[in-house]
Amino acid sequence: MSKPKDFTTTIQYISRDPLYQVEKAYSADFVPDNGETPLNHIFDLQPIHVKDIVSPQEFELDVHGFCLLKAKTMLSAEDALTNQSSVEMDYINEIEALLYLKFPEYKRIEAMNFIVRNRDARYPSTEEAVVTHEQPAGIPHADFSREGGLMQLDYAFPGQLEYLKDKDYDLLNVWRPLTGPNDDWPLAVCDWRSVQEDDIILNDDLHRTRLGENSLLHPNPAHKWYYLSSQMPEDVFIFRNTDSTGKRARCFHAAVYNPESRSEPRRSAEVRVVAIR
Template identity: 45%
Template sequence: MTHNFICLSCSIMETSISYLAQDPIFEWEKPFDTDVPVDHIPRARAANHKNDEREVTVFPIIDATQWDLEKHGFCFIKATTGLTAEDALTRKEEVQKDYWYEIEALLHQRFPQYSRIECYDCTVRKRDPDFPANIRLYAKVEQPARRPHSDCSPRGAHLNLDHAFPGQQEFWQGKDFDILNVWRPLRGPNNDWPLAMCDWTTINPLTDIRVNDAIRRDRVDENAILHYNEKHRWYFMRDQSVEDLIVFRNADSMGKRAQGFHCAIFNPEANGQLRESVEVRCVAFR
């Protein structure tokens, strides 16, 4: 696939992305961050990250059908789902399983290579008016994530399942599986802090990706973060509707497939409602 079809009339976006800086500290210390308050702990750090803020050009999705999960790390599904913004924001625990079943059915229809798909996580985000100036820890609803990342590493994929399905390790140990996300806005059309995807074919896995410990209140996950590379090509869907689902692979159990590195980006032309979004994470067995 080539990307020479972009034209001026397609409204490319000039913005910035907060990459992870290439810091010498990583020669002796693994990157980490936490969403647990640590101010009360002497000499504790919430992270050992430094920002590498870069000006980038983000290109609009012109033809959603041209993107392939296996090649680019992400793709799109056009579908109507039943989860409303009101229910997601006020009754998530009560309605998320029905939404999971819808997502599982859509994925089975689109990706016949998967023999079994099970959703296990649902995250709802509603941007605060003062984000990103003030990012609150453990807010009732999560905020957009500015750092380009993949939600889990290959090791983190196993840690995810250990947490989501305790005592059932025999069902995934040694198996070939992917951890997929399905992301969409809860209200549309959305242009406020849209989700941007990095084309996997423009990422150098040997130099651009840094594995990171994500410290939670009850466990330690492992995800992956991006360092800057001028070859990266970023894309977003302008005026994304609630029926425009982005599907991306966070990681696979073998560590050999395309990953969907992503982040929320500031859109200088946004003039609509503040972003509300929902994302489901699932395990898909081959």
């Protein structure tokens, strides 16, 4: 067994600033017409130690908020990056089949979206730039809060909210690199057991045509962060963003700078699904 490749880096938490006692955190993917800033985030850059996952089988979705599976798919990096729309449904079908096999408790699984990321060599940068794909998300977050999950379901499945809102469901993300071995800006996941309730701050996720809500993290030295070194495309992270009860383990996650990486810029694919029990 090879030696674990832990590393120390920094991560941009949301500060425990008094501002958030009087104003809700928000971020927008556009510049508001009224000239307001597109976000009110006050960051608190903190060091973290990221542990290499040596025994993936030790991590469970319902305990840690994430798990790892071995699963090959037919999706190639070239097709994902240059011909995404033509391969999307086949890939989604593969992911849904994988989840049905691994989690028989789910009676129905429906994909909400499919995202391909290709890190630009300039990332991270504060300068505006035109890029071909979405970039890594470097702020610790869960993609949806409990209320934000309902907003996402209403957006992804128009007219179905009355049916879905009374169901018992999880909103999951299935994430993997498209090329490997990858150590460049790897996905780091936080053990749910190390997160306290007052570490979590709700954030309005603003788009021009709709409103969402996700969850961000305040710093806490108790947080336990993990990643998988030399991750290959068949190494698949599955993690929970939220659920209908608001009581299950979920996963705060972020792309983190790995000072030891010698990999090419990270390319990754993820599918977000609603999984109904």
